[in-house]
Amino acid sequence: MAGRIxxxxxxxxxxxxxxxxxxxxxASLGTGEGDKQNGPLKIGLLVPQSGTYKALGDDxxxxxxxxxxxHGGRLGGREVEIVVADEGESADSGKAAAExxxxxDHVLAVSGVVSSATINGVKxxxxxAKVPLVGSNASxxxxxxxxxxxxxxxxxxxxxxxxxxYVAEKAGGPVFLIAAGYQAGKDEVEGFKSTFLPAGGxxxxxxxxxxxxATKNFQPYLAQxxxxxxxxxxxxxxxxxxxxxxxxxxxxxxAGKIPLYAPGFLxxxxxxxxxxxxxxGILTALNYGADLDxxxxxxxxxxxTAAYGSAPTTYAMASWDAAQxxxxxxxxxxxxxxxxxxxxxxxAVGDIDSPRGTWHFNAGGTPVQPWYLREVKQGANTxxxxxxxxxx
Amino acid sequence: xxxxxxxxxVSVIDGVAFGLLLFTIAVGLSLVFxxxxxxxxxxxxxxxxxxxxxxxxxxxxxxxxxLALAAGALVGACGGAALTFLTQPLARRGHLDQAVLxxxxxxxxADLLAAAFGGEVLxxxxxxxxxxxxxxxxxxxxxxxxxxxxxxxxxxxxVYLLFERSPLGALVRxxxxxxxxxxxxxxxxxxxxYGVFALGAALAVAGGVLGAPILGPGPGVDETxxxxxxxxxxxxxxxxxxGALVGAxxxxxxxxxxxALLPEYAPFLLFGxxxxxxxxxxxxxxxxxxxx
Numbered sequence: 001m002a003g004r005i006x007x008x009x010x011x012x013x014x015x016x017x018x019x020x021x022x023x024x025x026x027a028s029l030g031t032g033e034g035d036k037q038n039g040p041l042k043i044g045l046l047v048p049q050s051g052t053y054k055a056l057g058d059d060x061x062x063x064x065x066x067x068x069x070x071h072g073g074r075l076g077g078r079e080v081e082i083v084v085a086d087e088g089e090s091a092d093s094g095k096a097a098a099e100x101x102x103x104x105d106h107v108l109a110v111s112g113v114v115s116s117a118t119i120n121g122v123k124x125x126x127x128x129a130k131v132p133l134v135g136s137n138a139s140x141x142x143x144x145x146x147x148x149x150x151x152x153x154x155x156x157x158x159x160x161x162x163x164x165x166y167v168a169e170k171a172g173g174p175v176f177l178i179a180a181g182y183q184a185g186k187d188e189v190e191g192f193k194s195t196f197l198p199a200g201g202x203x204x205x206x207x208x209x210x211x212x213x214a215t216k217n218f219q220p221y222l223a224q225x226x227x228x229x230x231x232x233x234x235x236x237x238x239x240x241x242x243x244x245x246x247x248x249x250x251x252x253x254x255a256g257k258i259p260l261y262a263p264g265f266l267x268x269x270x271x272x273x274x275x276x277x278x279x280x281g282i283l284t285a286l287n288y289g290a291d292l293d294x295x296x297x298x299x300x301x302x303x304x305t306a307a308y309g310s311a312p313t314t315y316a317m318a319s320w321d322a323a324q325x326x327x328x329x330x331x332x333x334x335x336x337x338x339x340x341x342x343x344x345x346x347x348a349v350g351d352i353d354s355p356r357g358t359w360h361f362n363a364g365g366t367p368v369q370p371w372y373l374r375e376v377k378q379g380a381n382t383x384x385x386x387x388x389x390x391x392x
Numbered sequence: 393x394x395x396x397x398x399x400x401x402v403s404v405i406d407g408v409a410f411g412l413l414l415f416t417i418a419v420g421l422s423l424v425f426x427x428x429x430x431x432x433x434x435x436x437x438x439x440x441x442x443x444x445x446x447x448x449x450x451x452x453x454x455x456x457x458x459l460a461l462a463a464g465a466l467v468g469a470c471g472g473a474a475l476t477f478l479t480q481p482l483a484r485r486g487h488l489d490q491a492v493l494x495x496x497x498x499x500x501x502a503d504l505l506a507a508a509f510g511g512e513v514l515x516x517x518x519x520x521x522x523x524x525x526x527x528x529x530x531x532x533x534x535x536x537x538x539x540x541x542x543x544x545x546x547x548x549x550x551v552y553l554l555f556e557r558s559p560l561g562a563l564v565r566x567x568x569x570x571x572x573x574x575x576x577x578x579x580x581x582x583x584x585x586y587g588v589f590a591l592g593a594a595l596a597v598a599g600g601v602l603g604a605p606i607l608g609p610g611p612g613v614d615e616t617x618x619x620x621x622x623x624x625x626x627x628x629x630x631x632x633x634x635g636a637l638v639g640a641x642x643x644x645x646x647x648x649x650x651x652a653l654l655p656e657y658a659p660f661l662l663f664g665x666x667x668x669x670x671x672x673x674x675x676x677x678x679x680x681x682x683x684x
Contacts, residue, residue, distance in 0.1 A: 216607050243608065270512040
């Protein structure tokens with residue numbers, strides 16, 4: 001970033017702005033009311049309310065709130081008060097918001113957390129305060145050995161793992177691997193290779209990591225794909241880069257010629273709208289699709305669409321499940337509801353009847369769950385088959 | 393040789409398209425900095441505003457695009473005039489104050505745009521008649537990008553003739569070289585200053601309108617565009633139309649052909665090129681010669 005001009009004054013001004021923003025954000029939220037045995041239980045929601053990840057944070061907040069709302073404002077039979085804190089964009093803003101929830105608001109448990117950097121940053125806080133964090137998104141492969149941190153989502157490399165064998169069997173030739181050049185991209189590609197190569201899959205040329213977030217013009221990479229003679233492409237992109245990549249894949253004539261496989265984020269939520277018809281036919285792996293045919297999803301998906309005007313995403317579904325986990329755990333914690341008794345109850349919560357299908361926590365605190373192959377049809381992700389069960 | 397050309401032909405053409413897009417954006421930054429000594433870090437925001445205008449007004453027809461261009465030019469000219477008004481009092485206080493002011497404007501406008509259009513990348517497609525691909529030596533290439541090359545070449549020629557071959561351009565260059573002399577001749581200097589800034593800003597916004605199908609609107613695009621523009625200006629040399637063109641075409645090729653030939657060095661190519669140029673020619677490849 002040598003082209004940028006950053007004198008001391010700029011840094012000072014920026015820091016001051018950010019400081020004020022955080023201070024105001026913190027002050028406007030909640031009032032510190034002591035825990036009473038019969039008063040409402042406080043549950044913290046740590047999700048981005050500002051910045052790049054706001055759209056994800058909204059999905060997660062909506063999924064959690066919908067569950068509580070549909071259960072009469074109660075979890076485990078007890079009235080709850082949801083305290084929302086802004087995760088922001090960075091590990092620092094996320095940590096500050098988590099500290100506030102735990103130390104100032106004295107919440108019983110926390111859900112949410114979008115970014116891997118945040119969950120790594122707050123790990124010690126939750127472990128030492130002995131407050132359960134039922135995370136519903138961020139789940140880096142490195143997060144292990146915790147007692148108070150649970151995830152209702154999945155481990156970062158699982159979407160790739162879920163696809164590997166299927167693509168190896170379907171491709172009928174070498175597959176080109178391309179991903180955003182940061183940790184999550186590498187995790188996904190490694191996960192993909194871990195099941196793709198043993199199943200006899202061949203890689204076309206070298207795997208490519210595009211500079212992130214600088215790459216906006218994918219033409220040279222698309223030319224490489226064309227020249228490599230690949231029969232299929234596996235890619236990992238999310239957010240704005242997912243929109244750029246998918247549209248240019250169509251613009252340069254590769255769509256319809258070389259099938260495009262990816263972890264579900266490529267076409268999940270708001271990005272799908274941005275891609276428009278360019279996304280048609282893209283195949284992705286994810287633990288959820290809004291059209292899944294099971295009893296729990298028939299309750300969840302229509303209610304969500306009616307409440308918020310768009311189909312639920314995996315982020316919303318995982319947050320709905322986080323509320324469900326807390327619901328069951330608080331109920332079984334019985335007469336003495338404390339953070340520690342609830343955490344112990346989460347460990348014994350058993351099967352969760354989820355819109356994604358039934359799942360349960362493994363020893364690492366992440367779900368053992370089904371994975372699905374989805375295809376974009378008429379602007380929506382449509383589940384076409386179940387791929388595999390992962391997490392065990 | 394033919395095989396090499398055939399394999400990279402599309403990348404070369406795309407480098408020209410990308411380079412001309414960079415020129416349309418960066419020439420305003422270069423002129424305003426080189427001629428008026430105003431460091432405008434809100435330049436990327438002008439592009440972003442143009443891209444949002446294209447999104448809001450594009451209805452799939454060619455008229456929608458032309459309407460967006462007209463609206464963009466107007467918004468750009470007004471934005472440029474407003475920026476002149478705001479930065480003039482800081483003229484004597486140096487670049488740091490200008491940077492702080494214009495960066496502050498960037499934050500405010502970016503937040504306003506995010507509030508109005510949301511935090512996601514928005515779909516911006518070319519007009520219906522310009523969609524689809526054409527065949528270049530057996531490779532598919534988007535028709536819109538070819539049309540863009542034509543339109544941007546026209547714009548570049550017009551800007552070049554205006555600044556380097558017309559009496560008006562001579563007046564502007566004279567103002568840069570010796571304000572007092574030009575003022576003594578009875579010319580209103582302020583008009584020249586406002587005019588250059590308004591034109592530079594209008595070009596950036598127009599670049600946003602035309603570039604939206606290539607570099608679509610969304611949070612963060614303003615920063616990407618600002619950094620690319622600064623690199624183009626540093627490589628090409630400040631304050632000259634030719635410098636901006638040479639810099640933009642070079643960076644366009646680095647970003648397409650360079651990445652295609654040396655993919656493993658992709659993350660370093662952009663700034664590596666800038667570094668190499670700075671070492672060999674500290675004032676850029678084609679400095680204006682005025683005040684350099």
